Amino acid sequence: MRSYLLAFSLLLLCLMFAGCTSASSTKHIPDELSGQLTLTGSSTIAPLATEIAMRFEQQHPNVRIDVQTGGSGKGIADVRQRVTDIGMASRPLASDEADLTAHQIAADGVGLIVHASNPVKELTPDQIIAIYTDKINNWKDVGGEDKEITVVHKAEGRATLEVFLGHFVIDNPSVKGDVIVGENEHAVKTVAGIKGAIGYVSIGTAEADIESGVLIRLLPLDGVAANTANVASGTFPMSRPLNLVTADSGSKLAGKFIQFCQSADVHDLVKSQYFVPITSESEIAK
Amino acid sequence: MRSDRTLTIVTRTLAVISAAIVVLVVGFLLRESTPALRQIGVSRFFTDASWHPRSGEFNLTPMIVATLVTSLGAIVVAAPMGIASAVFVNFYASRRLAAWHRTLIELLAGIPSVVFGLWGLVVLAPIVATFGGSGQNLFTATIVLGLMVLPTVALLSDAAIAALPREWIQGAAALGIGRSAIVGWIVLPGARRGIGSGIVLALTRALGETMAVLMLAGNIVEMPSSLLSPGRTLNANIALELGYASVGHRSVLFVSGLMLMLVVSAIIFLVSRQRGTRRDR
Numbered sequence: 001m002r003s004y005l006l007a008f009s010l011l012l013l014c015l016m017f018a019g020c021t022s023a024s025s026t027k028h029i030p031d032e033l034s035g036q037l038t039l040t041g042s043s044t045i046a047p048l049a050t051e052i053a054m055r056f057e058q059q060h061p062n063v064r065i066d067v068q069t070g071g072s073g074k075g076i077a078d079v080r081q082r083v084t085d086i087g088m089a090s091r092p093l094a095s096d097e098a099d100l101t102a103h104q105i106a107a108d109g110v111g112l113i114v115h116a117s118n119p120v121k122e123l124t125p126d127q128i129i130a131i132y133t134d135k136i137n138n139w140k141d142v143g144g145e146d147k148e149i150t151v152v153h154k155a156e157g158r159a160t161l162e163v164f165l166g167h168f169v170i171d172n173p174s175v176k177g178d179v180i181v182g183e184n185e186h187a188v189k190t191v192a193g194i195k196g197a198i199g200y201v202s203i204g205t206a207e208a209d210i211e212s213g214v215l216i217r218l219l220p221l222d223g224v225a226a227n228t229a230n231v232a233s234g235t236f237p238m239s240r241p242l243n244l245v246t247a248d249s250g251s252k253l254a255g256k257f258i259q260f261c262q263s264a265d266v267h268d269l270v271k272s273q274y275f276v277p278i279t280s281e282s283e284i285a286k
Numbered sequence: 287m288r289s290d291r292t293l294t295i296v297t298r299t300l301a302v303i304s305a306a307i308v309v310l311v312v313g314f315l316l317r318e319s320t321p322a323l324r325q326i327g328v329s330r331f332f333t334d335a336s337w338h339p340r341s342g343e344f345n346l347t348p349m350i351v352a353t354l355v356t357s358l359g360a361i362v363v364a365a366p367m368g369i370a371s372a373v374f375v376n377f378y379a380s381r382r383l384a385a386w387h388r389t390l391i392e393l394l395a396g397i398p399s400v401v402f403g404l405w406g407l408v409v410l411a412p413i414v415a416t417f418g419g420s421g422q423n424l425f426t427a428t429i430v431l432g433l434m435v436l437p438t439v440a441l442l443s444d445a446a447i448a449a450l451p452r453e454w455i456q457g458a459a460a461l462g463i464g465r466s467a468i469v470g471w472i473v474l475p476g477a478r479r480g481i482g483s484g485i486v487l488a489l490t491r492a493l494g495e496t497m498a499v500l501m502l503a504g505n506i507v508e509m510p511s512s513l514l515s516p517g518r519t520l521n522a523n524i525a526l527e528l529g530y531a532s533v534g535h536r537s538v539l540f541v542s543g544l545m546l547m548l549v550v551s552a553i554i555f556l557v558s559r560q561r562g563t564r565r566d567r
Contacts, residue, residue, distance in 0.1 A: 150420045155505065155526035156340055157535060173338045179420045179516060180505035182526045189404075193412050194420050 034062030035253050041075020041088030044108065044159040045242050048273045049088060052266050056257060063253065076100065079245050085254045087245035090159070101250075102243040105261040106275040109203040109231030109239035110163045113188065115195045116215040120144040123219060129168050131198060134176035139196060152190050152199030153177030160184065164200050167238045184274060185209075192216050203231055203239075204274040231276045242275060315544045322537035331541060337507040339527070339538050346545055348509045352517030353549060355510060356428050356499060357492040363432025365485055368439025372481075373469055376447045388444070395437035403501035406430040411502065417514060420504060425513040427503040431495055435488035442487065446480020447473055479561075486557050493550050496521040520546040 039049050046069045053065035075087030079100060093102045112128065114120065120143055123131070130136040131149055140146045153175055154161035165172055181187045184205040191197040192215045203226050206218050218226040222237050230236040244258050260266065267277040326344055334345040371391060375384040406426055415421030450473060458468045474481070504516020505526060520542045528539055
């Protein structure tokens with residue numbers, strides 16, 4: 001399990017950093033970055049931030065970056081109290097958080113998928129809610145074939161589940177799933193194996209799988225096609241920004257790290273976590 | 287004399303370490319789950335309406351049932367095949383065929399559980415789905431779990447049968463008893479204990495298997511009404527939710543780990559007690 005491994009490697013990393021706080025910075029080379037950065041917040045962003053931090057540390061051996069989770073709320077609170085250098089928030093900043101600056105590093109879009117042979121072209125939000133709360137049980141009720149709907153749902157706490165429930169304003173206990181899966185890849189394999197299935201996954205994962213010939217199809221939402229381009233541009237409705245948050249007077253090192261997170265150098269890492277890279281500097285959310 | 291003392295020290299130390307690991311793990315589980323047990327209380331893990339840890343519902347009973355059903359079901363699948371395979375290599379196969387068969391069974395033991403899970407998900411589940419439903423249910427999980435623990439039963443039964451005194455079998459054959467009667471009346475009763483430990487070991491392995499079951503069982507937390515209904519095991523529950531769990535949720539997941547430990551201990555306790563009484567006779 002990828003997330004499992006990531007959580008574990010994160011733990012190891014934390015343990016490692018706990019042991020080496022004041023080891024470096026003796027050999028100070030001019031113009032070379034050094035020091036320590038702490039990131040706290042969203043568990044969605046933490047695995048990505050950890051990967052980026054590792055690459056950043058490789059390039060700047062005198063820098064130590066510590067990534068801790070605790071949710072977007074903790075990330076923002078920590079930045080405000082100056083206990084952390086950078087907060088991680090997997091949502092836009094609220095209006096009462098204008099004292100902070102958000103730097104978007106990626107976007108996370110969630111799309112509905114069905115089996116490739118399913119003739120249904122689009123579902124309205126009401127139909128989707130009815131399907132997930134067990135009020136519609138057959139594809140013929142939404143303009144498809146006479147086939148039972150197999151609802152593929154995610155395990156409690158998953159990031160995609162939160163986005164899905166938040167977007168359609170569904171209460172998790174009221175969802176009646178037929179299969180509960182963990183990883184995005186597990187959801188894709190399940191939907192590809194059952195002709196009457198519907199599920200929701202990270203759009204990045206689904207696109208990669210469709211390209212490699214897996215028998216699934218992404219459904220558009222509110223008339224907007226579900227693809228990474230629309231997620232990156234912000235037009236796809238079921239998506240959210242992944243932000244790094246700083247107080248206005250961020251340190252030089254924090255600024256360099258954020259720049260690195262937004263650069264094309266880390267696009268492969270962003271994609272490997274099934275997020276959508278922000279294509280150009282101009283799209284950075286303020 | 288001196289080497290004897292060294293060996294005593296070494297074996298004692300290693301024995302203490304292996305025993306201490308169990309105690310340490312149980313202690314860790316207890317420590318991590320204490321906040322949840324104290325806050326929620328033990329009874330609510332059996333009486334709540336459902337399992338929705340974020341909405342304050344913590345019923346573990348359907349998961350305990352699903353864990354037992356898949357593991358015991360796996361033994362029902364694996365035991366006849368494993369014992370038959372052990373009898374086959376010892377009495378019915380030519381020497382060459384027996385060697386090949388043993389190698390294949392050992393290879394089966396080496397297949398990683400993720401591969402079993404993937405195979406079940408892509409090949410077996412669509413076949414089971416023709417009986418209705420999604421194909422991801424307790425039945426599919428049980429079949430694959432059975433195949434996974436089959437080598438344990440087969441190899442330990444094989445070893446137990448091979449260890450039987452030659453004279454028993456030769457004597458029986460000299461008395462003119464047929465091969466099937468020798469197997470039924472002498473070999474299987476004689477190797478009973480070894481076959482029994484194979485089955486117990488297979489059962490504990492089945493109880494501990496997470497990945498393949500997670501990929502195949504459907505993971506809906508509901509009291510299963512038939513083998514074709516989906517279910518979630520205690521281990522799958524931890525693996526599914528731990529990655530994203532916040533502090534309170536995490537502690538509740540450790541309770542499900544503790545519960546699994548209790549189920550395993552209860553089974554081992556029952557088996558060893560039964561063996562104890564049998565030995566007394």
